[in-house]
Amino acid sequence: MPEPAEMNGADIGKMPGDGVPGSEGKDPVANGHAENESNPFAEYMWMENEEEYNQQVEEELLEQEFLERCFQEMLDEEDQDWFIPERDLPSVGQIQQQLNGLSVNDGNAEEILRKSILNPEAKEFVPGMKY
16 A cells, blocks of 8 residues: 555545544544544543532641641741841830930939838848848
8 A cells, every 4th residue: 555645635535544644444433433432421431520629629728728727827926926127126216215204303213212121231132141
């Protein structure tokens, strides 16, 4: 049999299998599948369980979203627990404002001493020393 490139239109019409090379001896079927194929709908069988597949994919997506949220919450908690000077310490302006609000007033010192019930003659307490 001549090669397809060497054939003319009349030769192609005489070929078995409608002139398609490699289809000799196979009868074409209207749906494009050979009759001897075990399941002509094999490529569509995944659709049989489409609902289960969709549910599985949706569960995987929800699980992934849940893990991302948990990871972000963990990072946020970690940020709160760490000491970050820029965030946790007052600014110089705030410290200056607090210092300006402080005042030393010795006028009340004598009154506080007079009302005190502490013994002014007592020895100074030193931790760990027995008296």
